[in-house]
Amino acid sequence: MTDMVLPGENVPAHTPPPDTPTEIGRARLPFRELIGVALQGLRTRKLRAALSALGIAIGIGAMVAVVGVSSSAQANLIAEIDSLGTNLLTISPGTDFLGNSAVLAPSSVPMIKHMLHVENAAPIYQLTNANVYRTPFVPAEQTGGIGVDAASENLPKVVGTTLAAGHFLAGVSQAYPEVVLGAQAAATLQITRVSGHVMLYIGNQWFVVVGILNPVKLDSSLDSVAFISLPMAEKYFQQLPEPSEVYVRSTQNNVTSVANLLPATANPQDPSGVSVDRPSDVLEARAAAKGQFTTLLLGLGAVALLVGAIGIANIMVISVLERRGEIGLRRALGATRGHISIQFLAESALLAAIGGAFGLGIGAGATEIYSAAKHEPFIVPLYALIAAPTAGFIIGALAGLYPAAKAARLSPTEALRA
Amino acid sequence: MSVELAQVSKEYPGGVLALRDVSVDIPAGDQVAVVGPSGSGKTTMLTILGTLERPSSGQVRVAGHDTTRASDGQLAGLRAHQIGFVFQAFHLQESMTAVDNVATGMLYTGMPLARRRELARAALERVGLGHRLDFKPRQLSGGERQRVAIARALAKRPAIILADEPTGNLDSKSGAGVLSVLHELGSDGATLVLITHDVNIAGEFPRRLHMRDGEIVEDERG
Numbered sequence: 001m002t003d004m005v006l007p008g009e010n011v012p013a014h015t016p017p018p019d020t021p022t023e024i025g026r027a028r029l030p031f032r033e034l035i036g037v038a039l040q041g042l043r044t045r046k047l048r049a050a051l052s053a054l055g056i057a058i059g060i061g062a063m064v065a066v067v068g069v070s071s072s073a074q075a076n077l078i079a080e081i082d083s084l085g086t087n088l089l090t091i092s093p094g095t096d097f098l099g100n101s102a103v104l105a106p107s108s109v110p111m112i113k114h115m116l117h118v119e120n121a122a123p124i125y126q127l128t129n130a131n132v133y134r135t136p137f138v139p140a141e142q143t144g145g146i147g148v149d150a151a152s153e154n155l156p157k158v159v160g161t162t163l164a165a166g167h168f169l170a171g172v173s174q175a176y177p178e179v180v181l182g183a184q185a186a187a188t189l190q191i192t193r194v195s196g197h198v199m200l201y202i203g204n205q206w207f208v209v210v211g212i213l214n215p216v217k218l219d220s221s222l223d224s225v226a227f228i229s230l231p232m233a234e235k236y237f238q239q240l241p242e243p244s245e246v247y248v249r250s251t252q253n254n255v256t257s258v259a260n261l262l263p264a265t266a267n268p269q270d271p272s273g274v275s276v277d278r279p280s281d282v283l284e285a286r287a288a289a290k291g292q293f294t295t296l297l298l299g300l301g302a303v304a305l306l307v308g309a310i311g312i313a314n315i316m317v318i319s320v321l322e323r324r325g326e327i328g329l330r331r332a333l334g335a336t337r338g339h340i341s342i343q344f345l346a347e348s349a350l351l352a353a354i355g356g357a358f359g360l361g362i363g364a365g366a367t368e369i370y371s372a373a374k375h376e377p378f379i380v381p382l383y384a385l386i387a388a389p390t391a392g393f394i395i396g397a398l399a400g401l402y403p404a405a406k407a408a409r410l411s412p413t414e415a416l417r418a
Numbered sequence: 419m420s421v422e423l424a425q426v427s428k429e430y431p432g433g434v435l436a437l438r439d440v441s442v443d444i445p446a447g448d449q450v451a452v453v454g455p456s457g458s459g460k461t462t463m464l465t466i467l468g469t470l471e472r473p474s475s476g477q478v479r480v481a482g483h484d485t486t487r488a489s490d491g492q493l494a495g496l497r498a499h500q501i502g503f504v505f506q507a508f509h510l511q512e513s514m515t516a517v518d519n520v521a522t523g524m525l526y527t528g529m530p531l532a533r534r535r536e537l538a539r540a541a542l543e544r545v546g547l548g549h550r551l552d553f554k555p556r557q558l559s560g561g562e563r564q565r566v567a568i569a570r571a572l573a574k575r576p577a578i579i580l581a582d583e584p585t586g587n588l589d590s591k592s593g594a595g596v597l598s599v600l601h602e603l604g605s606d607g608a609t610l611v612l613i614t615h616d617v618n619i620a621g622e623f624p625r626r627l628h629m630r631d632g633e634i635v636e637d638e639r640g
Contacts, residue, residue: 024481024483024492024495024496024499024500025495025498025499025527025528026491026492026495026498026528027491027494027495027497027498027499027526027527028498028526028527028528029525029526029528030528033525033531036531037525040513040514043513044511044512044513325507325509326509326511328509329505329509330525330526331470331494331497332468332470332497332503333497333498333503333522333523333525333526334494334495334496334497334498334499334525334526334527335494335498335525335526336490336491336494337490338491339494339526411471412465412470412471413461413462413465413470413471416465416470416505416507416509417461
């Protein structure tokens with residue numbers, strides 16, 4: 001009795017001739033052929049393959065779109081922050097040690113302007129007793145939520161905005177009652193142009209509208225304000241020249257050191273009463289928040305993906321039952337159990353990888369539409385290009401594990417009889 | 419290549435004894451018909467000869483190899499290279515052309531596709547289907563389909579051909595054509611074992627094994 005001889009083993013020389021076991025080659029399925037077999041399996045059932053790949057495509061597409069849209073929005077916000085600059089600081093009097101409202105001395109503005117690394121500073125003086133009306137006949141309580149501030153000429157430059165119409169308070173505004181409106185204030189008053197002597201009634205005095213500002217992205221509180229010059233504020237409203245807020249531009253690399261020195265410079269007697277803010281921090285926090293929001297949506301995309309994976313597993317189980325004849329035939333043709341299971345695994349993984357690639361297209365398309373509509377840069381993170389089909393492949397392989405094991409366990413004779 | 423069964427029994431779950439102590443020796447190049455009523459254990463014997471199934475007890479030796487102790491991979495290798503099956507239900511793949519169906523018969527030998535197609539074309543020519551190379555199974559008649567299946571079994575030049583009622587689904591004329599093709603193969607020296615319940619078909623074979631109730635009741639020659 002001789003055992004089966006495997007390739008590479010020597011055939012015993014003394015075995016009698018008629019019964020000499022010939023060497024028998026191994027059953028093989030090269031990788032290239034495996035891909036061919038898997039593709040063939042998918043091609044045979046195109047509609048079913050397309051529908052089950054769609055489940056994965058939707059899941060991956062949702063995730064790519066979420067990542068793409070939030071990256072685009074984030075990129076837009078970051079670009080905005082970069083163009084506005086992160087070197088703007090604001091100081092306000094805050095409260096003193098005893099909890100009373102503090103004031104900034106008039107001299108604080110020239111002091112700040114003389115600081116090392118400070119490029120420019122612009123104070124505003126909030127008027128507490130003035131409201132803006134189109135005519136004296138408007139009821140006094142209908143203020144429109146518009147405040148009145150006295151401002152210096154350089155305010156638009158320091159806060160990083162421009163004029164939508166007209167000009168800002170200039171030298172002549174020191175002597176005449178002129179007013180410039182913030183973007184929101186102009187919208188509330190329904191003033192869109194400055195030509196034709198548009199007048200506003202502030203306090204008991206008519207002011208000519210000479211300019212309208214574009215929105216101030218770094219500090220939107222300035223948008224609902226009407227600006228007049230400090231001499232006019234002193235003349236008509238007895239405003240004290242004590243800044244309610246000072247906008248400070250430092251050099252880009254010394255923001256922190258300037259911020260640290262500002263309180264003591266603005267109010268040497270009580271530095272702890274001065275609060276310093278960096279308006280760009282708010283925008284940066286918002287950019288970070290957009291990133292946070294995506295986690296939840298990614299979770300929803302993952303649920304869609306899970307459903308897609310179950311769909312593939314389901315289809316593959318049905319496929320194994322339907323293709324018992326083919327499985328039996330392949331076993332008869334020399335396929336090992338391993339060859340059968342790897343075939344079904346490859347089909348399932350390939351199906352999901354194709355789904356993943358389509359999902360990438362869907363997600364990129366959705367991002368493109370969104371970013372075009374919002375005039376934001378179109379960004380799909382580079383890792384998504386590889387991650388989407390890879391994720392599909394892995395999910396498909398996992399979903400195919402059980403059906404593949406089931407196919408391999410099938411008895412070939414039973415399958416051929418069916 | 420010789421095939422040998424020694425005291426082979428096969429019991430299926432549920433206690434059905436499909437084969438009882440069957441011993442038979444089929445030397446290389448023999449052409450054997452297995453005849454018997456349905457349920458007599460013909461197909462079970464064929465699947466055990468073809469190593470698709472293992473016996474419950476006894477020994478199966480193919481070309482001197484003891485298959486009862488071989489692994490799944492070794493048996494698959496044996497089937498891939500040395501054994502050709504022909505089934506009553508053809509088992510062709512509907513989405514593939516005749517050439518690709520035949521080429522798939524050699525898939526697990528590891529031969530490259532181009533070489534497999536070349537051998538497939540030659541095999542189809544040989545069974546008289548040279549003009550049907552790129553036809554899909556549903557475009558072929560029953561007799562032509564079975565000849566494709568025969569081409570698939572013989573393209574790799576196996577040492578053993580096992581045919582289970584190859585004419586069972588065919589009319590007598592196409593059946594005769596299929597049989598003549600199978601007989602011709604015998605001239606290559608391949609061992610042929612054919613199952614049939616048709617005594618006339620069995621009569622054309624030099625050796626006939628008669629089966630009943632899982633046993634060989636007569637080993638008839640000449």
